[in-house]
Amino acid sequence: MIAGTNTIYIDGQEIPFTPGQTVMDAALAASVYIPHLCHYPGLPPSGNCRLCMVETGGRNVAACIAQAAAGQEIRNNTPELNAARMAITQMLFVEGNHICPSCEKTGNCKLQAMAYHLGMLDQHFSQFYQHRDIDASHPDIALDRSRCILCDLCVRASRDIDRKNVFAIAGRGIDAHLIVNSASGKLADTPIAATDLAATICPVGAILIKEQGYRVPIGQRIYDRRTICETGLQEHIAQQRRDQ
Amino acid sequence: METREHLLHRLQAIQRQFRHIPPQAMQQAATDYQLPLSQVAAVVAFYSFFSTQPRGRFDILFSNCTSCGYLVEGENLLQILCRQLQTVPGKTRADDLVSIDETSCIGMCDHGASMLVNGIPITGLNLEKLARIAQRVTDAIPVQHWPVEWFAIVDTVHRRDLLLAKHPVPGSALRQAFSQGAGETLAIIRRSGLRGRGGAGFDTGKKWQLSRDTSGNTRYVVCNADEGEPGTFKDRLLLHEYAEELFEGMTLCAFIIGATQGFIYLRGEYRYLLPQLQSALKRRRSRGLLGARILKQRNFDFDIAIVVGAGAYICGEESALIESLEGKPGIPRIRPPFPVTHGYLGQPTVVNNVETFIAAAHITVHGADWFKAAGTTASAGTKILSVSGDCGKPGIYEYPFGVTIRQVLDDCAAVAAQAVQIGGPSGALLGPAAFDRTLAFDDVSTGGSVLVFGQQHDLLTIHRNFARFFAHESCGFCTPCRVGTQLLQNTLDNIAAGRGATADIEELQQLGKIVQRQSHCGLGHTAANHVLDSLRQFPQVFPNRMRSPFTARFDLDQALASTRRITRQNDAAAHLDQHK
Ligand SMILES: Cc1cc2nc3c(=O)[nH]c(=O)nc-3n(C[C@H](O)[C@H](O)[C@H](O)COP(=O)(O)O)c2cc1C
Ligand code: SF4
Ligand code: SF4
Numbered sequence: 144m145i146a147g148t149n150t151i152y153i154d155g156q157e158i159p160f161t162p163g164q165t166v167m168d169a170a171l172a173a174s175v176y177i178p179h180l181c182h183y184p185g186l187p188p189s190g191n192c193r194l195c196m197v198e199t200g201g202r203n204v205a206a207c208i209a210q211a212a213a214g215q216e217i218r219n220n221t222p223e224l225n226a227a228r229m230a231i232t233q234m235l236f237v238e239g240n241h242i243c244p245s246c247e248k249t250g251n252c253k254l255q256a257m258a259y260h261l262g263m264l265d266q267h268f269s270q271f272y273q274h275r276d277i278d279a280s281h282p283d284i285a286l287d288r289s290r291c292i293l294c295d296l297c298v299r300a301s302r303d304i305d306r307k308n309v310f311a312i313a314g315r316g317i318d319a320h321l322i323v324n325s326a327s328g329k330l331a332d333t334p335i336a337a338t339d340l341a342a343t344i345c346p347v348g349a350i351l352i353k354e355q356g357y358r359v360p361i362g363q364r365i366y367d368r369r370t371i372c373e374t375g376l377q378e379h380i381a382q383q384r385r386d387q
Numbered sequence: 388m389e390t391r392e393h394l395l396h397r398l399q400a401i402q403r404q405f406r407h408i409p410p411q412a413m414q415q416a417a418t419d420y421q422l423p424l425s426q427v428a429a430v431v432a433f434y435s436f437f438s439t440q441p442r443g444r445f446d447i448l449f450s451n452c453t454s455c456g457y458l459v460e461g462e463n464l465l466q467i468l469c470r471q472l473q474t475v476p477g478k479t480r481a482d483d484l485v486s487i488d489e490t491s492c493i494g495m496c497d498h499g500a501s502m503l504v505n506g507i508p509i510t511g512l513n514l515e516k517l518a519r520i521a522q523r524v525t526d527a528i529p530v531q532h533w534p535v536e537w538f539a540i541v542d543t544v545h546r547r548d549l550l551l552a553k554h555p556v557p558g559s560a561l562r563q564a565f566s567q568g569a570g571e572t573l574a575i576i577r578r579s580g581l582r583g584r585g586g587a588g589f590d591t592g593k594k595w596q597l598s599r600d601t602s603g604n605t606r607y608v609v610c611n612a613d614e615g616e617p618g619t620f621k622d623r624l625l626l627h628e629y630a631e632e633l634f635e636g637m638t639l640c641a642f643i644i645g646a647t648q649g650f651i652y653l654r655g656e657y658r659y660l661l662p663q664l665q666s667a668l669k670r671r672r673s674r675g676l677l678g679a680r681i682l683k684q685r686n687f688d689f690d691i692a693i694v695v696g697a698g699a700y701i702c703g704e705e706s707a708l709i710e711s712l713e714g715k716p717g718i719p720r721i722r723p724p725f726p727v728t729h730g731y732l733g734q735p736t737v738v739n740n741v742e743t744f745i746a747a748a749h750i751t752v753h754g755a756d757w758f759k760a761a762g763t764t765a766s767a768g769t770k771i772l773s774v775s776g777d778c779g780k781p782g783i784y785e786y787p788f789g790v791t792i793r794q795v796l797d798d799c800a801a802v803a804a805q806a807v808q809i810g811g812p813s814g815a816l817l818g819p820a821a822f823d824r825t826l827a828f829d830d831v832s833t834g835g836s837v838l839v840f841g842q843q844h845d846l847l848t849i850h851r852n853f854a855r856f857f858a859h860e861s862c863g864f865c866t867p868c869r870v871g872t873q874l875l876q877n878t879l880d881n882i883a884a885g886r887g888a889t890a891d892i893e894e895l896q897q898l899g900k901i902v903q904r905q906s907h908c909g910l911g912h913t914a915a916n917h918v919l920d921s922l923r924q925f926p927q928v929f930p931n932r933m934r935s936p937f938t939a940r941f942d943l944d945q946a947l948a949s950t951r952r953i954t955r956q957n958d959a960a961a962h963l964d965q966h967k
Contacts, residue, residue: 190721191865193905208721230901236868256861268874269941293863311425312863313432313716316698317873319863322432326414326423 151215153177153197157228160211167195167207170219171379176372177219178228178237178260180346181251181294182207184382189295190233194228194257203219229261237268238317240275240289241347247356248348250364254292275320280331283353284342291321291349301341309333309341321349393694394420394430394714398437398499399655403506406483407441426715433716433862436506436655437696443479443486445524448503452492452617453838453852454775455501455510464500464512465489471521485524491700491856492617495655496775496838497543497782507659509537538659542624543782546798549761550629550745551785558676560635560751561642565684569643573599576643576747579755580767585611585703585740586810586834587909591747594727597642598735601728607736608640608649608689609712609726610744613696613703615654616811617856618836621771622741624783626653629745630667632689636744638677639751640737641689649691650731652708655698666858670884672751700860704908705738707862718864719908720749742771742835745907762788765826770835774799777841788963801839806846806925811836812853813913816920848927850917851879857914867912871902875915886942887933895929897924 151158151166153175160169165188170177170380182194190208197206198218206219219226243249257263275288293312298321301309314323325332334348335342337352345351361367365374394416401412405596408431417424431437449465457464466486469476472485479486495501498510509520516537523533535876544551562570577592594732598606602704610633610903614622625633630843637649645918653661668691671677679688699717707717709731730736739747746768759767766788772795775781786795796804808816810833817824817831824831840849854876875898881887899915899922906912921928944963951961 187719190907193866193907205907210723218708227901227905230897231866231905234866234874238866238870269877271873281464292866308423308425311423311429313425313429315701315716315864316435316858316861316863316869318432319869322425322428324423326410326424329663 148198148213150213150216151211151314152216153219154221158210164211165207165291166197166199166204166209166215166217168209168379169211170206171376172383174376175219175374177206178371179207179375180257181296182192183296183300183344184201184379185385186299188294189299191232192292194225196224197231198224210316225261229263230267232261232263233265233267235286235292236266237270237272239291240270240272242290245359247292247351248290250361250367251359252366253346253371256366258372259366260371263269271317273317278323278330280329281333281335281353282331283337284321284330284335285351285353286321286330287349287351288321289349292347293319293321294346296346297321297341297350300344303333305339305341307334307339307341309335310337324328391420391790394422394427395694395697398427398431399697401693405441406444406446407438410439420714420798422714429716430714433699434655434696437697441479441483441746443484444527445485445530446505447524448490448493449487450491450495450501450503451489451852451855452496453840453849454496454618454781455493455498456852457489457500457502457512459500459513464514464517467926468521471518473628484527489858490656490698491615492619494614494623494654495540495618496618496620496773498540502534503656503733506655507538508540508656510540510608511549514609517641525644530570540623540627540659542627543780544624544783544785545774545780545782545815546786547859548785548787549758550742550749550769550771551783554629554883555632555635555752557631557635557674558682560632560639560748561676561682561806563751563795564642565682569599572639573749574644575755576750579750579758581743581746581750581758582766582828583740584742584746584756584770584834586616586813586832586881588828588832591739591743594739595640596735597644597727598737601735603728603735604643605648605734606641606646607734608637608644608646609705609708609731609736609738610637610649610651611701611703611705611708611738611740612651612657613654613708614657614741615700615703615860616771616813616836616840617853618775618808618811619834620773620775621783621835623657623660625741625745625771626664630664631671631742632745632748634668634671636746636748637691638681638689639747640680640739640744642687644735644737646737647688647690649689650712651691651693652702652712653693654702655696658695661693661695668693699862700856701862701908701910704910707908709736718862718863719910739854740834763825763829765829770826770833772826772837773835774837774839776837776839777801777804777844778839779844786826788827789825791823791825792817795826795837795887796822796839799837799839801841803842804839805842805844806840808838808840808849808917809833809836812917813836814916816917816924818924820924821957846921846925847879847883847932850921850928851876851883853917854879856934857910861910861914862908865905865907865911866907867902868907868914871898871906871911872914874898875902875918878919882932884942885932885934887929889930889933890961891933892922892929 187205195206278286474480501511702717706720858872
C-alpha cells in the first residue's frame with residue numbers, strides 16, 4: 144500500500160479523508176461503520192462512550208476525536224476491539240437501571256441495538272442498582288436518569304443546535320448525573336420543547352416524549368428493521384444532505 | 388491581569404461562611420459571573436471540598452492514604468473519633484457541631500496519620516491526640532486557639548543534591564537570561580536535557596520552544612502544584628522552602644515564551660501555604676522581580692496569581708487543570724491540541740511541575756553541563772523523592788537519576804520491604820526481584836512518590852485502598868474509567884470479603900486491560916496498573932482469599948437487608964443462616 148496524501152486505511156481498506164476530518168467522519172463517509180453511541184453527525188464530538196476505540200500505531204484512540212492522518216493504518220473490526228466494546232456496553236448496562244422489556248424505547252434504543260450488534264448475551268458484571276432521580280415535571284417530556292448513559296448528546300444538542308443550554312453533566316465518577324439548567328432543577332422550568340433536537344436525540348430511554356407510548360408497535364421499530372450499522376451510516380448521510 | 392476573584396475562590400469563601408453552598412449563592416454566582424447556573428452547579432458537584440448540605444462547624448477530613456491515612460496499627464482513628472464525638476462518618480452531627488469524613492491523600496505522608504480541620508492540616512495523629520481534639524471540639528474551642536504546635540509541619544530532608552543544596556540568589560537566573568537573551572537561554576535548557584518532573588517526562592525545552600513558536604494573542608505560564616498523587620509531598624517542601632526559585636523559574640519561562648501572566652494551581656489541601664506564598668510574591672514585586680518592567684527590562688512584564696483547587700486529583704492532569712483554571716469542572720480535554728498550543732483560554736500555555744521550574748532556574752544559573760553531570764544520559768539531573776510507609780526515615784530525598792530502588796530503601800531504613808509502589812498508585816508496584824532497577828525515565832519512571840510496604844502489610848488491603856482512590860477520583864467522563872474503576876473496587880472488595888472465585892483473577896486481568904487501554908486520560912490509563920502489576924508479580928495475593936472456584940458474587944443475607952428495613956423485621960427468621 145502506498146500512503147496516498149489524503150488516505151487512511153481501516154482494516155486494510157483505503158479510505159479518503161479531507162484534512163481536519165476525524166477518523167470517524169472519514170469512515171462513515173466511506174460507508175465503514177465504527178461502533179459509537181456518543182457521536183452524532185453535526186454535533187461536536189465528545190469521546191466519552193469509548194465504543195469507537197480503534198487501534199493505530201500500537202495505541203488505542205477514539206475514532207470520533209482522532210484526526211485522520213495521511214497513511215494512517217487503523218484496525219477497527221477486530222475480535223479484541225469488539226470484545227472491549229462489548230465489555231463497555233455491559234458496563235453501561237450495569238451502571239444504570241435498564242428495563243428493556245418495559246421501556247418505551249425498546250426497539251428504538253441504540254444501547255440495546257449495540258448489544259445485539261456486538262452479540263452481547265448477558266450483563267456479565269454485577270448490577271450497581273444506583274438510585275437515580277426521575278423528572279416528570281414537563282408536560283411533554285420525561286427524564287428518567289436511571290436509563291441515562293451520560294453520552295452528553297442532549298447537552299451538546301441543546302447548547303449548540305437548540306441554543307437553549309438546558310442540560311449539563313455534574314458530579315464525579317459514578318456520581319456523575321445529568322442536571323437541568325433551571326433554579327428548580329426541573330425540566331418544566333426550562334425552555335425545552337418536544338421538537339428540540341435535545342428532546343429527541345437521546346440514544347436510550349432517558350429522555351422520552353410523553354403521550355407517544357407504543358405508537359409504533361414493537362416489532363416494527365427502528366432496530367427491528369435495520370441494524371445499528373445501517374442507521375449509523377444513514378445518520379451521517381442525512382447530515383451531509385443538510386450541510387449541502 | 389484578571390481582577391475578579393476566581394470562581395473557585397468565591398465558592399470556597401461561601402463554603403467557609405455557610406459551611407455549604409446554598410442554592411441562592413449558586414444563583415448569585417451564576418449571575419455575577421454570567422455563567423449558566425448548571426455550570427456553577429456542576430462545579431460545586433465536581434470538587435470534593437464543596438458541599439450542598441451544611442458541614443459541621445468543625446469539619447474534619449481524615450486522609451485515607453496508605454501512609455497518612457487513619458488506619459494505624461490495627462486502629463481505625465476515624466471510627467474512634469466518630470465514637471468519641473457521637474457521630475457517623477459522612478453525616479453532620481444533628482447540632483451542627485462536627486462532621487467527620489475522609490478525603491484522598493493530603494500529602495502529609497511523612498508525618499503519619501493526618502487530617503484537615505476546617506481545611507488546615509494536623510499531622511501525627513494518635514489516640515492521645517485524638518482524645519484532645521475530641522475534647523476541644525466538644526468544648527467548641529475555635530481552631531485558632533488549639534495548640535499551635537499541632538499545626539507545625541516540619542519538612543525532613545535526608546539527602547540534598549543539585550536543587551536542594553543551595554538557593555540561587557533571587558534574580559540571578561533572570562539577570563543571566565537577560566544578558567544572554569531568550570534564545571540562548573532556551574538553547575541552554577534544551578541542551579541540559581531537562582524533562583518534566585511531574586510524571587510524564589516531556590522534554591521541557593521542547594515544550595517551551597513549541598509554545599514560543601506558536602502564534603497567539605497572549606501566552607500563559609502555569610505551575611502545576613496540584614500534587615495529588617498519594618504518597619507525594621515533595622512539592623509541599625518546594626513550595627514551602629524553595630518558592631523563590633519556583634517564581635524565578637516561572638518568570639524565566641515567561642521571558643522565553645513571551646508570557647505576561649502566570650498561575651500557580653495550588654491543591655486545596657495546601658491552602659495553609661497560601662499566606663506565605665502570597666507574601667513571597669509581594670516581596671518579589673517590591674524587589675522588581677515581578678510586575679511591570681522586571682529588573683528594568685523595558686519590554687518584560689510578568690506577574691503570578693495563585694488559584695487554589697478544591698479537592699480533585701484529576702486537576703493535576705494538565706488539561707483538566709486548565710479547565711479548572713477557567714472555572715469549570717476538571718474534565719480532561721481532547722488532546723491534541725495540547726495546552727502548549729491551545730491552553731488557558733485557548734492560548735499557548737506551558738504547564739510544568741514545581742520541580743521542573745526550579746530545575747530550569749538552576750540550569751540557567753549554573754549551565755547545562757552542571758545539570759547533565761548528574762543523572763544518566765536519558766535522564767539528566769536529579770529527582771526529588773517523597774519517601775514514606777514502612778521505613779525508619781520517611782521524608783525527602785534528592786538523588787541523581789539512575790539510583791537503584793535498593794539504595795533508596797537502604798537509605799530510608801526500610802527493613803525487609805515486601806514491595807514498593809513507585810510513582811504512587813498510578814505508578815508501578817515492584818517486588819524484591821525489581822529492587823535493583825533504577826529510577827530513570829527509561830527504567831522506573833516516577834513523579835516522586837515512593838511508598839514502602841513491609842512484610843506486615845497485606846497487599847490486598849493496599850489494592851483496595853488504591854482502587855477506591857481511583858473510583859473516587861475518576862472524573863466520570865468516560866465509560867471504561869467511570870464504571871471500570873468502580874468494578875475493580877467491587878471485585879477487590881468481594882475477594883477480600885471471601886466471596887471471590889478463581890474466575891475473578893481472569894476478571895481483574897480483563898477489566899484492568901480495558902480500563903488501561905480504552906480510557907480517555909492518564910487517570911484511567913494508569914488506574915489498573917497496581918492490579919496488573921500484582922497479578923504478574925504477586926499472583927498469590929488474590930487467590931489466597933478464595934474459598935472455591937465458584938461462589939456467589941454477593942452475600943445473600945446482605946441482599947435481604949433492604950427487605951428487612953422495609954418490613955421492619957430483623958429477627959432470626961428474617962436472616963438466612965448461611966454462615967453456619
Ligand atoms: C491524573 C493525573 C494527575 C496528575 N497530577 C499531576 C500533579 O499533581 N502534578 C504534576 O506536576 N503533574 C501531574 N500530572 C501530569 C501533568 O498532566 C503534566 O504532565 C505535568 O504537569 C507537566 O509538567 P512537567 O512536564 O513539568 O512534568 C498528572 C497527570 C495525570 C494524568
Ligand atoms: S439523557 Fe440521553 S442524551 Fe442525555 S446524556 Fe443521558 S443518555 Fe445521553
Ligand atoms: S479516564 Fe477517568 S479521569 Fe480520565 S477522562 Fe475518563 S473518566 Fe475522566
